[in-house]
Amino acid sequence: MEATVSVLIGLFFAVAIYLLMSRQLVRILLGIAILGNAVNLLIFTSGRLLREVPPIIPEALQVPAETIANPLPQALILTAIVISFSFLAFLLVLAFRAYQELGTDDTNEMRVAEPTGDVRPPQGY
Amino acid sequence: MSLIGSEATFIAVLAPFAAAIVAPTLTRLLAHNAAWPLALVPAAIFLFFAGLVPEVAGGASFTPAVDWAPAYGVTFSFFVDGLSTLFALLISGIGTFIILYSGGYLKGHPQQGRFFSFMFLFMGAMLGLVLGNDLITLFIFWELTSITSFLLIGFDHLRAASRRAAIQALVVTGGGGLSLLAGFLVIMAVTGEANMSAVLASGDTLRDSGLYALVLALVLGGAFTKSAQFPFHFWLPNAMEAPTPVSAFLHSATMVKAGVYLLMRMHPVLGDTALWTTILPVFGGATLLVGTILAVRQTDLKLMLAYTTVASLGLLVMLTGTSWEKAIEGAALYLLAHSLFKGALFMVAGTIDHEAGTRDITRLGGLRKAMPITFAAACLAALSMSGLPPFVGFIAKEYLYTGIWGGAGANYALTATAVLGNALMLVIAAAVALKPFLGPKVETPKHAHEGPVLLYAGPVVLSLVGLASALLAHDTGVLVIGPVVSSILGVPSAVDVHLVPTHIGAALYLSLGTIALGVVLFLRLDALRAGTARLLTAIGWGPDKGFDQVIAGIVSFSAWVTRTVQGGRMEVYMTMTFLITAAAILVPMTVAGTWPTGFAMPDFRFYEWGVLAIAAAGLVAVLIARTRLTAIVSLGIQGFAVALIFMLFGAPDLSFTQFMVETLSVVILALVMTRLNLQPRDHRPMAARLCHSVIALAIGAGFAGLLIQITSAPFDRRLSDFFEAYSRTIAHGRNIVNVILVDFRGFDTLGEIAVVMVTGLCVLALIRVRPKRSAEEALDLAAGGDALRKREEARV
Amino acid sequence: MAAADTAVDLSQAMRLEPVLPGDWLVVAPLLLTILGGALCLITRKNTEAQPKVAIIFLTLLVLSCAGLLARVLDKGVVTMVAGSWLPPFGIAFTADALGATLALTSSLVALAVAVYGASDVDRSGRRYGFYPFLLLLMTGVCGAFLTGDIFNLYVWFEVLLISSFGLLVLGNERAQLDGAVKYAILNIIATTLFLIATGLLYGIVGTLNMADIAIKARGIGMDGPLTTVAVLYFLAFAMKAAAFPVNFWLPASYHTPRIVVSAVFAGLLTKVGVYALLRIFVLLMPDARAALADLIALVAILTMLTGVFGALAQTDIRRLLGYLVISGIGSMLAGLAIGTTPALAGAIFYAVHSILVMTALYMAAGVMRALGGSFSLRELGGLYGANPAFAAVFLMLGFAVAGLPPFSGFWPKVLLVDAALVGGHGWIAAAILITGLLTTIAIGRVWVFAFWRGGAEGTPDGYEKALAVPDPKITGAGIWLPIGLLLGLIVLLGIQPEFMMQVAGRGAASLGEPLGYLRSVFGDAIQ
Amino acid sequence: MRTVIFRTIAPYLAALMVLFSVFVLLRGHNEPGGGFIGGLIAASALAIYGIACGVAAVRRAITLHPMSLSAAGLLMAALSGLVSLFTGQPFMTSQWWYVRLFGVEVPLSTPMIFDIGVYLVVVGSIGSIALALEERESD
Structure with a gap:
């Protein structure tokens, strides 16, 4: 079971990383979004998969009666989801502002911080 | 730390640093006359070390120490023996007169106070260097001399030549310092000792170690750069961009001798091996010849002296490198003689420059009437430099010839090198001492007259000491030279120094030959100068030029590397x-x-x-x-x-x-x-x-x-x-x-909501803050915006 | 509902012994910065009060970190388990000499930056969060240094990262946004790698507590997938630490924000990556360190050299300093590559030195700009004449960063070179020394161009251009106080290194011989 | 988007969503739900309200600046962990009080306060982002 999901996770990673290597900010952002999902699924699978038994203790019991899905990865992923969502929101706005100010969404044309041919150190004394 | 005895060494070493702090204030109050009270500091230090001389001459040595960084086994400790005492005496003694001289030389200079500060910082560093016992302590002072000399060489900072010389000195001596640091650390690892005195007592441990060659190479890397040995000699003449007191103090009498000091200091544990007796004489000899030949080429008084300093350092290294007892006696004597006459001559050159407005030897002449005291001092110093009796320079030459000729078998190559080098030094000495003063009066940019007492006190006293130490040769030998030789050889040895040669032998003939050769060459100085000029033009490249090429190369290489790895895409x-x-x-x-x-x-x-x-x-x-x-x-x-x-x-x-x-x-x-x-x-x-x-x-x-x-x-x-x-x-x-x-791992959640909160603020900061734009940027953006709109339209 | 009536042995789940008030010092840095940050945010429209609130909280932070360090030195490693849950089940905050020292140094730097910022940051900068960002950045930094849980470490990394985004874009200049895009995306990739590695590590060892991982990883040895996870950690933290060849984000962004932000970045951000490397590779997975030692050494040497080459190639001082940050990271990695206790102590000492000196240098660059009107070495000149006292300050900082005595950079360099030579890593020793020389050249060039030269490029020899009278703001105590504080520490560490050496030695020992660390977490029953 | 129907319904929809979010928040300790999800739902409510009736209306409705709300939430969460300082227990050790309200025993606890803090942070920040973006849309 884990193996098949692992292959899907591999696909998530491959797609995310292919998008990230693009020059266009939009594609990079899509890549970041997918990367976040890929990682969450990876953590989820890493804590082993179990079908349909949510980690909730029934009203009548003090401890769960049967084997339940591993709750810890779920908690970790919840934390990670919110964090990656925050970052995505920030990046989206950043990309938008960069586009406004720099007039491009092609990272190769974003050369304000590192202008082309700027490495000309002064010589002499 | 008590105020008397060897413990007071701490005070002696730290006193110049204290003086450095008060110097600017004092100078503001007293102007150039601040030199008088300030000179009391080195004078007191001199007296303190002079007081130790009798005990040291008796074979005693002191190692006062306090803990510094015990976690790493570092102590703040000093080693007072014959060798370090001589150096301490030279530094403080010459230092006294240099401080006075600085008072006169930089009279009215707006940054005179700062200059005094730098000089005292240097003096303290130099004292610490020669007295340092703990290897790390020693190294720290070693680097401090590099730093302070950097500041002093670049003192006249508005001139590119000064800046270049300062950087050059820092890079060459600083680079050598790093080599020395590695050497010291290997020594500490091999011997397990952190103190110089303990390392010196370790006998053959270093020589027998498989790392001996590495240690020697690293230590020589430090010593050769500091003491301007060929091919690292080029920084020293360039350092003449500094004000003359600096040249007289650092670049003749003291700092450049640090390398020689180190070699002499470590001779008992590193010396007398095949490697040592090969490398040192070869490099020393080469430096001697290169230095003298380049000196002949010059017409600038300071540069002539600077190149002979290079030559003298070469001579000292060569002598130390033979590991022969007699040669080392010669080295000890020459060390003393050189510090005295070179310090004096530099001050003379500075006085001439100061009073006449030029130090180009071809534009000087006939100053003997205008500057009689300076002339007299110059003559005395030059005689010592020429190796003529009755000066200590003469005695040194006698001993060194005895050493080389009569050491472990005559060495013709070394002897020939020494004779030629000394003859050329005589030429320079004569040129420096005679040319500006004798002959017809030449018009100089300034109307020349005798300088104030601040300026001539130094040359006069130092050249007289050169004479006195020769006249009192026996005492000099017992009190100064003997302990120094004992330190260098690592075994107690008494040196019997006398002014009049005890027997007519090879040394005397070689001395006479040197003088004769020197006189002949002096008479043909102009031809000689033209000849060397042609030779150097033919070669057309030197390490000095090479330095510029290396620095430019490093910068260009860096730019290439950076472009490659950080292309901006x-x-x-x-x-x-x-x-x-x-x-x-x-x-x-x-x-x-x-x-x-x-x-x-x-x-x-x-x-x-x-x-x-x-x-x-x-x-x-x-x-x-x-x-x-x-x-x-x-x-x-x-x-x-x-x-x-x-x-x-x-x-x-x-x-x-x-x-x-x-x-x-x-x-x-x-x-x-x-x-x-x-x-x-x-x-x-x-x-x-x-x-x-x-x-x-x-x-x-x-x-x-x-x-x-x-x-x-x-x-x-x-x-x-x-x-x-x-x-x-x-x-x-x-x-x-x-x-x-919310409970088991609530801490994660706390961090996470902090992220969420900050994100909200980040987005606000992104959206709400509008940059202040320059007109140019706004224009650029407007153009970009246009281009953007056009693209959008085209797509639609 | 009331579960208390079911008999549960609390001692099986919770640590029940009462907590000494002093133990709260472990979490105090976080609480102070979070509370301070939240208060600053609530009062953000009162731009006059903000610096005061922030400075008060950061002063408290410095005091609490100092108290923590004193306690650690006195009593050994201090642990507090959040929620009383027994480790490894809850989150343990564990402060050893390494974490406490770095937290103290960082908080000092943050305080200096806050004071500097009071004069330097405009109203809009304050209103849109300079102080909340700074305080929460410190939450992230202190949390990272003090936590004993690897997932929690990830969370603090993210707090630190998002706060740094805020600081980086504050002002929204074009270069800032450009730099921020590269900084943000590359750093997000780095933390994502960290998260991936942590997820996989959890899949292997089934635990997240660092002390627990340390025990388990020693049991497993460097076998199978754990090796890959270790390499992933190395990559992730090397990126955070800006080690070659994954340091692209640093030169692309550090020169773009306002100078006080660059100053805090240069001091703190990369060191957190170095800290994590030390923590993971010495405490948690020593076998991985041994297996990767040659790789780490290579990375260290290349980082030192490319860093300093980058510095030599720059015209803009801020970018030059950025490359010096990178070069310093190489020295710390060298300590990790050698891996002996003295080498690690050298790396820790170097980290403290680097935090202080890089921040101070960026602040000094701000003053250079204020005095000379530019950051460019082509346009600067005459600063020596304009302000000799400041020139002296800069020179001391420059010598410190080049590792010359008697300043703070000298001792760690000696420790590292010594450890390298003793450990038989001649190449590392040579690289450190050559880097020192090249750094000296780079600093010498800045000094020559900006200070000694009479004016901008092309100024005739011997001529000094009169500089415009600077903005009175930069001559105020608000600028000199923080620089003076940092410079004082730098000189003090150079002249009296004993305390720092002891502390660094303790830190290194607690990494290499983790018994004290483990006992602090799990009690004396361990081994 | 701003049709009359939408504008009429939106306030009610938003109010309903906020109510639902509080329900989700409070039941989170025992059933699926909790501060995050609740916060996200409430933030969506603000966003919808903002799209329908304009950002200014939302700002008036919540009186506080959303970022202040967020900061207050963080403050609350951090302070809830501090309670255990007074009982001699480590940071964030949960404290439970059972309060009788109208004859019903209501459990109050520090984890609950913490969760409410989480809720406020999420509402405030995500709401603030959404509102800020909507404002840009309208100008």
Whole structure:
């Protein structure tokens, strides 16, 4: 079971990383979004998969009666989801502002911080 | 720390630093007359060390020490013996007159106070260097001399030549210092000792060690650069850009001798090996010849003296390198003589420059009437330099010839080198002492007259000491030279010094020959100068030029490296990062052989396959999306598919959150992306796409394989078992995930909400703050905006 | 509902012994910065009060970190388990000499930056969060240094990262946004790698507590997938630490924000990556360190050299300093590559030195700009004449960063070179020394161009251009106080290194011989 | 988007969503739900309200600046962990009080306060982002 999901996770990673290597900010952002999902699924699978038994203790019991899905990865992923969502929101706005100010969404044309041919150190004394 | 005895060494070494602090204030109050009270500091230090002379001459040595960094075994400690006492006496004694001289020389200079400060800092550093016992302490003072000399050489900082000379000195001596540091650390590792005195007592440990050659190379790296040995000699003449007091003090009498000091100091444990007696005489001899020949070429008084300083240092290294007792006696005597006459002559040169306005020897002449005292001092010093009796320079020459000629077998090459070098030094001495003063009066830029007492006190006293130490040769030998030689050889040895040669032998003939050769060459000085000039022009390249080329080369190379690794293109950064990531996953997996071997077909239900298929389809759709809308919708599809996967595998909370987050993401994406355009086609050329696909697939396959491998192993559910057991019983919550979030691992959540809060503020800061734009930028942006609009229109 | 009636042995789940008030010092840095940050945010429209609130909280932070360090030196490693849950189940905050020292140094730097910022940051900068960002950055930094849980470490990394985003874009200049895009995306990739590695590590060992991982990883040895996970950690933290060849984000962004932000970045951000490397590779997975030692050494040497080459190639001082930050990271990695206790002590000492000196140098660059009107070495000149006292300050900082005595950079360099030579790593020793020389050249060039030269490029020899009278703001105590504080520490560490050497030695020992660390977490029953 | 129907319904829809979010928040300890999800739902409510009736209306409705709300939430969460300082227990050790309200025993606890803090942070920040973006849309 884990193996098949692992292959899907591999696909998530491959797609995310292919998008990230693009020059266009939009594609990079899509890549970041997918990367976040890929990682969450990876953590989820890493804590082993179990079908349909949510980690909730029934009203009548003090401890769960049967084997339940591993709750810890779920908690970790919840934390990670919110964090990656925050970052995505920030990046989206950043990309938008960069586009406004720099007039491009092609990272190769974003050369304000590192202008082309700027490495000309002064010589002499 | 007591005020008397060897403990007071601490005070003696630290006193100049204190003087450095008060010097600017004092100078503000007293102007150039501050030199008088300030000179009391080195004078007192001189008297203190002079007081130690009788004991030291009796064979005593002191090692006062206090803990400094005991965690690393570093002590702040000094080693007072014959060798260090002589150096301390020279530094403080000559220093006294240099301080006075500085008072006169920089009279009225707006930064005279700062100058005094630098000089005192240097003096303290130099004292610490020659007295340092702990190797780290010694090294620190060694580097301090480099730093302070950097500041002093560049004192006249508005001139490019000064700045260049300062950098050059810092790089050459600083680089050598690093070599020395490594050498010291290896010595400490080999001998297990941190103190010079203990290292010196370690006998043959270093010589027998397999690391001897390394240690020697590293120590010589430090000594040769500091003492300006060929091919590192070039920085010293350039350092003449500094004001003359600096040249007189640092670059003749003291700092440049630090390297010689180190060689002499370490001779008992490093010397007298085949390597030592080969390398040192060769480099020393070469330096002697190069120095004198280059000196002849010069017409500037200071430069002539500077090159002979290089030559003298070469001579000292050569003598130390023979490891012959007599030669070392000669070296000790020459060391004393050189410090005295060279200090005096530099001050004379400075006085001439100061009073006449030039130090070009071809534009000087007939100053004897105008500057009689200076002339007299110059003559006395020059006679010592020429090696004529009755001066200490003469005695030194006698001993060194005896040493070389009569050491462990006559060495013709060394003797010839020494004779030629000394003859040329006589030429320079004569030129410096006679040319400006004798002959017809030449018009000089300033109307020359005798300088004030501050200026001539130094030359007069130093040259007289040169005379006196020769006349009192026996005492000099017992009190000064004997202890020094004992230190260098590492065994107590008494040196019987006398002015009049005890027998007519090779040394005397060589002396006479030197003088004769020197006189002949002096008479043909102009021809000689023209000849060397032609020779050097023919060669056309020297280490000095090489230095510029090296620095320029380093800078250009750096620029090339930086352009290559940091080209400014995000695409390259990302590709490199992921290439490395791929390697980081695949290489260890391959090496450790952890690729999964088998793959069992899982027993998925059809709807589970369906969800997986939707996720995959969503991913592919994002990849090939040509419009914003398709991309956003596809992104949503894969996101919801992930939520469904969470739901299928028992994570309702996650699923719920994923749905919400994905919805909000899509909404924000839609709000933001309406202005960002998605190019309909992947812009990448085929080759890049192929390369990127390979990298992406490699990483994907790597993570998949790794995950399969990890999940196929048994799992330790200890943590989750604990949470299940206590979620309700202690933490009163049935939703275990939520209990983990707010209780078991609440700290994570605290950090996480901090992230969320800051994100909100970040977005505000991004949207609300409008940059102040310069007119130029605004114009540029307006143009960019136009271009953008045109592109949009064209697409529509 | 009332579960208390079911008999549960609390001692099986919770640590029940009462907590000494002094133990709260472990979490105090976080609480102070979070509370301070939240208060600053609530009062953000009162731009006059903000600096005061922030400075008060940061002063408290410095005091609490100092108290923590004193306690650690006195009593050994201090642990507090959040929620009373027994480790490894809850989150343990564990302060050893390494974490406490770095937290103290960082908080001192943050305080200096807050004071500097009071004069330097405009109203809009304050209103849109300079102080909340700074305080929460410190939450992230202190949390990272003090936590004993690897997932929690990830969370603090993210707090630190998002706060740094805020600081980086504050002002929204074009270069800032450009730099921020590269900084943000590359750093997000780095933390994502960290998260991936942590997820996989959890899949292997089933635990997240660092002390627990340390025990388990020693049991497993460097076998199978754990090796890959270790390499992933190395990559992730090397990226955070800006080690070659994954340092692209640093030169692309550090010169773009306002100078006080660059100053805090240069001091703190990369060191957190170095700290994590030390923590993971010496305490948690020593076998991985041994297995990767040659790789780490290579990375260290290349980082030192490319860093200093980058510095030599720059015209803009801020970018030059950025490359010096990178070069310093190489020295710390060298300590990790050698791996002996003295080498690690050298790396820790170097980290403290680097935090202080890089921040101070960026602040000094701000003053250079104020005095000379530019950051460019082509346009600067005459600063020596304009302000000799400041010139002296800069020179001391420059010598410190080049590792010349008697300043703070000298001792760690000696420790590292010594450890390298003793350990038989001649190449590392040579690289450190050559880097020192090249750094000296780079600093010498700045000094020559900006200070000694009479004016901008092309100024005739011997001529000094009169500089415009600087903005009175930069001559105020608000600028000199923080620079003076940092310079004082730098000189003090150079002249009296004993305390720092002891502390660094303790820190290194607690990494290499983790018994004290483990006992602090799990009690005396361990081994 | 701003059709009359939407504008009429939106306030009610938003109010309903906020109510639902509080329900989700409070039941989170025992059933799926909790501060995050609740916060996200409430933030969506603000966003919808903002789209329908304009950002200014939302700002008036919540009186506080959303970022202040967020900061207050963080403050609350951090302070809830501090309670255990007074009982001699480590940071964030949960404290439970059972209060009788109208004859019903209501459990109050520090984890609950913490969760409410989480809720406020998420509402405030995500709401603030959404509102800020909507404002840009309208100008």
